[in-house]
Amino acid sequence: MEKENRIQFDIKDKNGLTEAEFLKGYNPAKYDRPSVTVDMLIFTVREREEQNYRKLTEKKLSILLIKRGEHPYLGKWALPGGFVKMEEDLEEAARRELAEETGLTGIYMEQLYTWGDTGRDPRTRVISTSYMALTDSRYLSPRGMDDASDAAWFDVKLKQIDEERRDTENGTILVQKLKLSLTSNKENLTAEFEISNNLMRGMSITERRITKSEGIAFDHGKIIAYALERLRSKIMYTDIVFHLMPELFTLTELQQVYETILDKELLKANFRRKITAMVEETEQYRTDAGHRPSKLYRVHSENNIVN
Amino acid sequence: MEKENRIQFDIKDKNGLTEAEFLKGYNPAKYDRPSVTVDMLIFTVREREEQNYRKLTEKKLSILLIKRGEHPYLGKWALPGGFVKMEEDLEEAARRELAEETGLTGIYMEQLYTWGDTGRDPRTRVISTSYMALTDSRYLSPRGMDDASDAAWFDVKLKQIDEERRDTENGTILVQKLKLSLTSNKENLTAEFEISNNLMRGMSITERRITKSEGIAFDHGKIIAYALERLRSKIMYTDIVFHLMPELFTLTELQQVYETILDKELLKANFRRKITAMVEETEQYRTDAGHRPSKLYRVHSENNIVN
DNA sequence: TAAATAGTGTCTATGAGACAGTATCGT
DNA sequence: ACGATACTGTCTCATAGACACTATTTA
Numbered sequence: 001m002e003k004e005n006r007i008q009f010d011i012k013d014k015n016g017l018t019e020a021e022f023l024k025g026y027n028p029a030k031y032d033r034p035s036v037t038v039d040m041l042i043f044t045v046r047e048r049e050e051q052n053y054r055k056l057t058e059k060k061l062s063i064l065l066i067k068r069g070e071h072p073y074l075g076k077w078a079l080p081g082g083f084v085k086m087e088e089d090l091e092e093a094a095r096r097e098l099a100e101e102t103g104l105t106g107i108y109m110e111q112l113y114t115w116g117d118t119g120r121d122p123r124t125r126v127i128s129t130s131y132m133a134l135t136d137s138r139y140l141s142p143r144g145m146d147d148a149s150d151a152a153w154f155d156v157k158l159k160q161i162d163e164e165r166r167d168t169e170n171g172t173i174l175v176q177k178l179k180l181s182l183t184s185n186k187e188n189l190t191a192e193f194e195i196s197n198n199l200m201r202g203m204s205i206t207e208r209r210i211t212k213s214e215g216i217a218f219d220h221g222k223i224i225a226y227a228l229e230r231l232r233s234k235i236m237y238t239d240i241v242f243h244l245m246p247e248l249f250t251l252t253e254l255q256q257v258y259e260t261i262l263d264k265e266l267l268k269a270n271f272r273r274k275i276t277a278m279v280e281e282t283e284q285y286r287t288d289a290g291h292r293p294s295k296l297y298r299v300h301s302e303n304n305i306v307n
Numbered sequence: 308m309e310k311e312n313r314i315q316f317d318i319k320d321k322n323g324l325t326e327a328e329f330l331k332g333y334n335p336a337k338y339d340r341p342s343v344t345v346d347m348l349i350f351t352v353r354e355r356e357e358q359n360y361r362k363l364t365e366k367k368l369s370i371l372l373i374k375r376g377e378h379p380y381l382g383k384w385a386l387p388g389g390f391v392k393m394e395e396d397l398e399e400a401a402r403r404e405l406a407e408e409t410g411l412t413g414i415y416m417e418q419l420y421t422w423g424d425t426g427r428d429p430r431t432r433v434i435s436t437s438y439m440a441l442t443d444s445r446y447l448s449p450r451g452m453d454d455a456s457d458a459a460w461f462d463v464k465l466k467q468i469d470e471e472r473r474d475t476e477n478g479t480i481l482v483q484k485l486k487l488s489l490t491s492n493k494e495n496l497t498a499e500f501e502i503s504n505n506l507m508r509g510m511s512i513t514e515r516r517i518t519k520s521e522g523i524a525f526d527h528g529k530i531i532a533y534a535l536e537r538l539r540s541k542i543m544y545t546d547i548v549f550h551l552m553p554e555l556f557t558l559t560e561l562q563q564v565y566e567t568i569l570d571k572e573l574l575k576a577n578f579r580r581k582i583t584a585m586v587e588e589t590e591q592y593r594t595d596a597g598h599r600p601s602k603l604y605r606v607h608s609e610n611n612i613v614n
Numbered sequence: 615t616a617a618a619t620a621g622t623g624t625c626t627a628t629g630a631g632a633c634a635g636t637a638t639c640g641t
Numbered sequence: 642a643c644g645a646t647a648c649t650g651t652c653t654c655a656t657a658g659a660c661a662c663t664a665t666t667t668a
Contacts, residue, residue, distance in 0.1 A: 013378050019429075022378035026430045032393045033340045036423075036434055053640075054645045071320050071329035086339045086432050090423020108512070114421040114436045116343075116397025122326075123333045125393050127343055127436075129421045171608060205415070252646075269649070270631060291646040292638035301478060360668075361618045559619075576622070577658060598619040599665035 034116075034125040038094045039081035039220070040064075041112065041130060041227040042102060044137040045244045045257050046153065054290040059256040060155040062137075063182070063224060064102065067150040072122045073217035077182070077189055079224075080151070081128070094131040101151065102140070108243035109133040112227055120219050132227050134243035154182035154189065157263065158228045161192075172199045180225050182216070190214045191221030235261055239278055242299045250286050250294040251275065341423075341432040345401045346388035346527070347371075348419065348437060348534040349409060351444040352551045352564050353460065361597035366563040367462040369444075370489070370531060371409065374457040379429045380524035384489070384496055386531070387458070388435065401438040408458065409447070415550035416440040419534055427526050439534050441550035461489035461496065465535045466570065468499075479506045487532050489523070497521045498528030535568075542568055546585055549606045557593050557601040558582065 012018055017025070042064040047057040065077040080101040084093040091111070099105050109131050116127040140153075162177035174197040182189040192212040198205040213221045234240045235258060244257055255271045280300045285293040319325055324332070349371040354364040372384040387408040391400040398418070406412050416438050423434040447460075469484035481504040489496040499519040505512040520528045541547045542565065551564055562578045587607045592600040 011381050013381055014376070017378065019378045019381065023429055031342075031390065034343050034391060034393060035338075036341050036343060052645090056646075069321070071324065071326045074318050074320055074326065083338065084341060084423070084434070086341065087425060089425055090421065090434060093423075111420065113418065114397065116391070116400075116436070118394060118396055122330055127391070127397060129423070129434075250647090267630095267632065268647085269633085269651095270629095272648080274630085287639080289646075290640045291644075292648080294647055359618090361666095363619075557620085574657095574659065575620085576624095576660085579621075581657085594666080596619075597667045598617075599621080601620055 034127045036084045036090075037081050037126055037128045038084060038090065038097055039079040039115075039128050039130045039223060040094060040097050040101065041079060041132045041224065042098065042104075042135070043132065043156075043227075043231065043244070044135050044140060044153070045260065046137050046155075056252065056256070056289075059253070059260045061257075061260050062153040063156050064151060065154055065182070066101070067152070068217055069150060076215055076217035077152075077154070077187075077220075078217035079130070079220045090129060091131075094129075098131075098133055102135075104133070104135055107133055107135045108240070112230060113223075115219060115223065117219075130223050130227065132230065134240065136244060136246045138246055152184045152186075154184045154187075156224070156228060157181040157183075158225055159263065173197070174199060177211075178225060180221055180228075182224070187215065189216050189221075191216055191225070193222065193225055232262055239299070242278075245299075248282060248284065248296040248298055250296060251279070252294060254279070254297070341434045343391045343397075344388050344433055344435045345391060345397065345404055346386040346422075346435050346437045346530060347401060347404050347408065348386060348439045348531065349405065349411075349442070350439065350463075350534075350538065350551070351442050351447060351460070352567065353444050353462075363559065363563070363596075366560070366567045368564075368567050369460040370463050371458060372461055372489070372527075373408070374459070375524055376457060383522055383524035384459075384461070384494070384527075385524035386437070386527045397436060398438075401436075401440075405438075405440055409442075411440070411442055414440055414442045415547070419537060420530075422526060422530065424526075437530050437534065439537065441547065443551060443553045445553055459491045459493075461491045461494075463531065463535060464488040464490075464570065465532055480504070481506060484518075485532060487528055487535075489531070494522065496523050496528075498523055498532070500529065500532055539569055546606070549585075552606075555589060555591065555603040555605055557603060558586070559601060561586070561604070 013022060044062050046060050046062050048060055049057065064080060066080050068074055068076055068078050080097060082093075082097050082100075084090060088096065091109075094109060094111075095105070098107070098109065112130040112132050114127060114129045118125060120126065120128075158178060158180050160176055161179045164175045164177075166173045166175060176195045176197070178193045178195060180191045180193070190212070191210060191214070193208055194211055195206060195208045198207065208222060208226070210219065210222050216224075231240070241254070241257060241261075245254065251272055252268075254275060255266055255268065258271070259266055278300050279297040282296045282298060284296040286296060287293040320329060351369050351371075353367050353369050355367060357364045371387060373387050375381055375383055375385050387404060389400075389404050389407075391397060395403065398416075401416060401418075402412070405414075405416065419437040419439050421434060421436045425432060427433065427435075465485060465487050467483055468486045471482045471484075473480045473482060483502045483504070485500045485502060487498045487500070497519070498517060498521070500515055501518055502513060502515045505514070515529060515533070517526065517529050538547070548561070548564060548568075552561065558579055559575075561582060562573055562575065565578070566572055585607050586604040589603045589605060591603040593603060594600040
């Protein structure tokens with residue numbers, strides 16, 4: 001419908017061509033072009049086994065990475081992803097990569113950012129759009145969990161390790177140093193960043209630089225840190241967190257997910273008051289745990305929070 | 308420094324190649340590739356002249372558009388932009404386009420979103436990353452203001468014209484209808500959208516569709532509406548608004564800018580209380596206005612709000 | 615002095631944060 | 642009974658929203 005409105009049958013350009021004639025003569029191969037890829041940030045929450053029958057299992061935010069079997073960055077860990085095909089939408093490409101790497105379809109996914117510096121890939125000019133996907137760990141598929149494969153889940157920790165104010169003549173620069181740690185059962189990857197907030201004339205301009213990257217391919221450490229910051233901020237004002245939860249959950253489990261993502265402890269009473277509007281009770285309880293059973297909740301079906 | 312760490316001189320891949328050898332043999336022309344462009348959303352705030360010496364001048368949010376002189380969409384209005392060159396960073400390309408269209412350098416700019424549907428450009432597959440730039444209207448350059456040129460400023464209005472709840476078996480779908488109006492002194496462009504928030508299982512998935520587009524090229528109406536929503540939300544929790552202000556301004560002028568962006572009236576006393584932390588007084592006043600003079604403010608130099 | 619804007623004071627409702635207390639399970 | 646988690650009540654302080662009031666200018 002939109003298309004029918006669009007085509008201008010009778011308007012001619014300065015060469016006397018109609019749109020149809022112009023398009024027939026258009027040669028897209030005239031210029032060199034960058035390659036375009038999608039990178040997937042697939043997050044889930046996993047539980048660490050606990051020995052004590054009384055204690056709750058600890059929750060960990062995890063991301064799926066793939067060990068590179070080819071140059072460049074051979075042997076380093078990279079985000080799953082690949083080239084965008086000519087005939088597929090950008091988001092379709094992301095969903096296809098997601099399905100290829102994890103078998104997951106129909107889960108939550110949002111576009112994050114497009115990374116387009118020259119030199120971020122030594123092979124050729126590559127512009128990459130990153131997408132963040134969230135899923136409940138129950139649905140984790142063969143490929144992602146298979147120990148023999150080149151894919152593995154890494155627990156994610158992002159910590160501020162330093163903060164510094166530099167006063168210049170044009171204003172202050174606030175430099176935050178962040179450390180990203182990625183831990184699988186076998187490997188430990190790290191990256192460090194400087195995020196400088198340039199408060200010139202009172203207005204902040206943010207710039208992020210990798211200062212160290214161990215075991216992580218390309219600029220993917222930076223992308224992971226960016227995604228985590230986005231996740232942290234969106235969890236505060238959207239219902240995004242429920243994409244990481246199973247259908248039924250206790251409020252304490254939900255709180256644990258908030259805590260592991262924010263890397264910060266929350267007060268139970270306050271957390272419950274805030275979250276109440278988003279969930280609804282069920283009649284079921286989690287029992288057999290060496291302490292008072294807890295009621296199971298689900299997402300409120302009439303949830304009005306809109307992203 | 309990062310580069311030195313990266314190169315793996317002695318690691319060989321399954322073909323027995325080192326990274327240097329692999330890269331020498333890499334042929335980037337193997338696959339068809341989409342074209343990549345940047346689109347610029349350049350906003351400013353302009354004043355409408357007022358006849359009454361007592362009344363304040365009304366403020367309008369405006370965006371710069373370019374009239375297309377070629378197919379496709381010949382004669383329609385489009386966002387300024389162009390192809391990304393192989394040797395420039397994505398953000399560099401955006402800054403270059405910004406300078407070419409307006410002469411402006413060093414102003415605020417942020418990446419918005421990357422639009423990658425097939426068929427959004429009839430010439431060939433085009434993936435476009437949009438950037439939003441903000442500037443004080445004092446700095447508006449020859450090209451943008453030149454009446455003879457193909458560029459013009461359009462006042463922007465985005466209004467909700469309808470809202471509807473559709474209850475399906477899987478949950479509710481909240482459909483908002485929005486109307487975008489773009490007005491220059493000569494032309495009036497409009498676009499209408501349906502934004503559907505699919506509240507399946509309590510979690511919202513947003514989808515935006517153009518239902519009508521008059522006088523606007525490509526999917527640029529959708530992009531402008533998206534930018535405006537981002538601007539509206541960021542103005543509430545960042546200091547982004549000051550990029551639209553001159554160095555000195557009155558609090559009422561600042562409030563007017565908020566009001567025109569949010570398309571909503573604010574209460575003066577409350578606005579002032581909230582904004583106080585971000586600004587600092589000067590000794591100067593705006594006078595000659597047929598009412599009590601108003602103190603001029605500037606951005607607080609020690610502003611701690613960080614994007 | 616009238617018409618307009620500039621600027622301040624204060625009441626109320628709501629929410630965030632902190633903390634203390636009670637309830638209930640399995641061993 | 643103990644050790645752990647489940648769940649609730651309430652105090653305080655900060656903030657958002659509404660509204661009324663005073664102050665000051667120029668034609």
